[in-house]
Every structure is written in structure tokens, then in C-alpha cells.
Amino acid sequence: xxxxKEVIQIRDVTQDEILLSALRLFTTKGYFSTSLVDVAQLLxxxxxxxxxxxxxxxxxxxxxxxxxxxxxxDISVDDISRKNEKASEQLKGLTDLLFKLTDEAPDVMRxxxxxxxxxxxxxxxxxxxTLPFLKVVKIIERGINSGEIRAIDPQLACxxxxxxxxxxLRLVLMGVLDKKADAYLSQVWFSAWNxxxxx
Amino acid sequence: xxxxKEVIQIRDVTQDEILLSALRLFTTKGYFSTSLVDVAQLLxxxxxxxxxxxxxxxxxxxxxxxxxxxxxxDISVDDISRKNEKASEQLKGLTDLLFKLTDEAPDVMRxxxxxxxxxxxxxxxxxxxTLPFLKVVKIIERGINSGEIRAIDPQLACxxxxxxxxxxLRLVLMGVLDKKADAYLSQVWFSAWNxxxxx
DNA sequence: GTCTATACGCCGATAGAC
DNA sequence: GTCTATCGGCGTATAGAC
Numbered sequence: 001x002x003x004x005k006e007v008i009q010i011r012d013v014t015q016d017e018i019l020l021s022a023l024r025l026f027t028t029k030g031y032f033s034t035s036l037v038d039v040a041q042l043l044x045x046x047x048x049x050x051x052x053x054x055x056x057x058x059x060x061x062x063x064x065x066x067x068x069x070x071x072x073x074d075i076s077v078d079d080i081s082r083k084n085e086k087a088s089e090q091l092k093g094l095t096d097l098l099f100k101l102t103d104e105a106p107d108v109m110r111x112x113x114x115x116x117x118x119x120x121x122x123x124x125x126x127x128x129x130t131l132p133f134l135k136v137v138k139i140i141e142r143g144i145n146s147g148e149i150r151a152i153d154p155q156l157a158c159x160x161x162x163x164x165x166x167x168x169l170r171l172v173l174m175g176v177l178d179k180k181a182d183a184y185l186s187q188v189w190f191s192a193w194n195x196x197x198x199x
Numbered sequence: 200x201x202x203x204k205e206v207i208q209i210r211d212v213t214q215d216e217i218l219l220s221a222l223r224l225f226t227t228k229g230y231f232s233t234s235l236v237d238v239a240q241l242l243x244x245x246x247x248x249x250x251x252x253x254x255x256x257x258x259x260x261x262x263x264x265x266x267x268x269x270x271x272x273d274i275s276v277d278d279i280s281r282k283n284e285k286a287s288e289q290l291k292g293l294t295d296l297l298f299k300l301t302d303e304a305p306d307v308m309r310x311x312x313x314x315x316x317x318x319x320x321x322x323x324x325x326x327x328x329t330l331p332f333l334k335v336v337k338i339i340e341r342g343i344n345s346g347e348i349r350a351i352d353p354q355l356a357c358x359x360x361x362x363x364x365x366x367x368l369r370l371v372l373m374g375v376l377d378k379k380a381d382a383y384l385s386q387v388w389f390s391a392w393n394x395x396x397x398x
Numbered sequence: 399g400t401c402t403a404t405a406c407g408c409c410g411a412t413a414g415a416c
Numbered sequence: 417g418t419c420t421a422t423c424g425g426c427g428t429a430t431a432g433a434c
Contacts, residue, residue: 030318032231035409047419048410058410116315119229128375155376156383159367160390167362168355176327177354184355191359191394234427246401247428257428405430412423 013043015054019065027110031062031120066124069111074132087143088193095165095189102169102181113170150198157196164192212242214253218264226309230319265323268310273331286342287392294364294388301368301380312369349397356395363391
């Protein structure tokens with residue numbers, strides 16, 4: 001054991017640690033109400049210098065956060081699509097994921113559901129133009145073609161299904177619904193799927 | 200006609216005009232990205248002095264906006280409750296109102312559905328604690344007791360119903376759905392009501 | 399009561415010492 | 417590579433002239 005090193009070098013702040021702190025603060029106080037000093041303090045650093053070592057400026061930090069979250073979401077959507085065939089199974093897999101994220105990574109879900117991203121990331125794509133979202137619309141389109149989902153505007157089906165799912169999760173994140181998201185999963189899935197299912 | 204007066208006194212900016220300009224800018228650029236100078240310029244005034252004549256500061260202006268909107272919403276909810284008896288009729292009336300507001304007063308709906316109010320109005324009640332919202336939950340509770348609505352957690356029923364309604368309207372406001380809200384009204388009402396209706 | 403000037407604070411960002 | 421000091425800009429808010 002290298003005791004000396006442990007004493008001298010207390011923390012070795014990684015890029016991910018910075019992003020996690022920023023995410024936490026952005027999703028609680030909001031982007032404009034959190035200063036870089038706030039982020040540094042949450043990291044128990046006395047300066048903002050650590051941040052500038054890793055990011056050009058505040059916006060780039062937020063942008064990196066955006067990219068990381070949507071990239072990982074995209075990978076998950078691909079994974080779910082590959083492991084399931086029917087649209088109902090794929091949507092169930094996605095619903096499971098969103099509920100799990102709400103309980104295990106609420107900050108990420110707050111980033112997705114609560115924050116007004118275009119207010120501080122005007123150059124990034126709107127959620128509805130992102131890869132994972134477009135893929136979900138595709139899933140629904142295929143479900144309509146295969147006869148699993150009733151024949152309505154895919155965007156509208158999307159609005160119904162994720163209206164129910166996301167709104168429930170939003171209430172969980174805000175503490176209006178007092179149980180863990182997981183407690184609502186089965187009933188919410190049932191209701192959400194039924195709004196778009198054929199017959 | 201008092202021509203002389205018309206020439207000299209070009210504009211007589213009222214409190215409501217200021218609030219409307221602020222609302223427009225808050226809902227497009229966001230609260231923190233709109234300066235008081237922006238508001239003044241939209242009013243075609245060269246100074247912010249007009250604003251300070253009517254409001255103590257920026258926050259009080261936003262607060263007044265909040266109060267006005269929720270007060271008027273509360274009055275509408277009372278009106279709808281009085282004119283209808285069944286929960287289904289009351290919810291239909293409310294849905295009609297929200298769709299009409301989306302087409303005719305999109306800024307107001309953006310204020311309600313898109314803005315993250317607690318970020319700049321931390322002292323005001325969360326939407327779910329406001330009078331009109333509590334009354335809607337009451338409507339749903341009565342619907343459950345009367346057997347119109349299936350027996351689930353009223354908050355959850357609320358999440359389902361307004362998940363569908365509000366999410367659809369959000370997509371209309373963002374231009375993802377390209378028709379007027381009114382074009383979707385009947386199908387959305389049908390789907391939303393069916394998620395909570397008994398049988 | 400409308401406009402000018404300005405004070406003040408806050409925060410993002412940089413430069414430079416160690 | 418971490419900390420100090422500081423600059424510059426912006427936006428709120430005020431004070432005072434007219």
C-alpha cells in the first residue's frame with residue numbers, strides 16, 4: 001500500500017465525476033442557477049480549475065452530458081430491439097428500462113423528463129430528433145404494420161404511450177407519487193400498452 | 200377624436216401588456232435568458248423603467264404572471280364543475296379548455312406544460328399543489344366513488360389521463376405534431392378517458 | 399413619468415505564480 | 417496541475433435629470 005500517495009493526493013477528479021456533479025446540480029437547481037463554483041464545491045474542490053482542465057467551458061460540459069446520456073440511451077434501445085422481436089416486447093423492455101433508471105439513476109431521468117434542454121443547449125437536437133427517439137417511433141411503426149398496434153399516427157401513438165409512462169415517472173421523480181417507480185411498473189405498462197394496442 | 204393626444208402619447212403600456220410580453224419571451228427563450236431589456240424592447244420601449252413602474256423586480260413580475268394564470272385556470276375549473284355533473288363531463292370540459300388554450304393562447308399552455316416553474320419561482324406552489332389541480336384530483340376521486348372511473352390511485356389516474364392529454368398538447372406546442380390541437384381533440388379525449396374509465 | 403447614467407453583484411473565463 | 421487573483425461582460429436595479 002502506498003500510504004504516502006494516499007495522504008498527498010486526496011482526490012483524483014475524473015471527467016465522469018465532474019459530469020455527475022453537474023448533472024445532480026442541473027437537475028435540482030437548474031442549469032442557470034448552478035455556477036461552476038457550485039459544481040466544484042460538490043466535488044469538494046476549492047477551485048473551478050479542475051473543470052476547465054476537462055472542459056472548454058460550461059456549455060461544453062453540459063453538451064458532453066447530453067451526448068453521454070443519449071448515446072447510452074441509444075445503445076440500450078438497440079440492445080432491447082435486438083433481444084426482442086415483437087413491438088410489444090420491445091416497448092415493454094424500454095418501459096422496464098425507464099422505470100429502472102428512475103429508481104437507480106433519477107438524475108438521468110430528470111435530465112430527460114424534467115429539464116428544458118433547448119434552453120441551455122440550443123445547438124443540440126431536440127429530444128424528438130435524437131437517434132433513440134426516432135428508433136422508438138420506428139418500433140411503433142413496425143408494430144402498426146404487423147397489426148400489434150392500432151392504426152393511428154405513429155407520433156400520436158408515441159404521445160399516448162410515453163405520455164402515460166413519462167408522466168407517471170415524472171410524478172415519482174417529483175415525489176407526488178410516494179412509492180418507488182417499480183411499484184407502479186406493471187399497472188402503468190398495462191394501461192400504456194392498452195392505449196395503443198390493437199383490439 | 201383627440202388627435203393631439205394620439206401624436207404625443209404613442210403608447211400607454213399597461214401592466215397586462217408587460218406581462219404578455221414577458222410571458223411570450225419566458226416561454227420561448229426561457230426566464231433566465233430573457234433580460235428586462237428584452238421585455239422592454241418587445242414593448243417597443245427603449246427603457247426598462249416602464250417595468251419598474253409596475254413591478255418591484257423581475258421575480259415579482261414572473262410571480263404576478265403565475266398568479267394570474269392559475270387564478271384564471273381556477274375560475275375555469277370551477278365554471279366547468281358547476282356546468283357539468285358527471286366526472287366524465289367535467290373532464291371533457293377541462294380537456295376542451297386545454298385544447299382551446301393550446302390553439303388560442305399557446306404561450307399560456309407553454310407556461311403550464313413546458314416551463315420549469317420552480318426554477319425561477321421557488322417560493323410559489325408546485326403545480327400539483329395549486330388549487331385548480333387539487334380540484335381536478337377531487338373530480339377524479341368523485342368519479343371513482345360514483346363508479347364512472349375504475350378504482351385506482353386518483354393520483355395515478357390523473358397521471359394517465361393528463362399524461363396523454365398534456366403530452367399530446369406538448370407535441371403540438373413544439374410543432375412535432377403539425378396540425379392544430381383541435382384536430383386531435385376527439386381521438387385524444389377518447390383514448391385518455393378510456394385509460395381511466397370503468398369497464 | 400420617461401430617459402440617462404451608473405452602481406453593483408455575479409459569474410464565466412483567463413493568466414500567472416507556485 | 418492546483419490555487420490566486422483578476423478581468424470583463426452582462427443584467428438587475430437605482431438615482432437623478434428633465
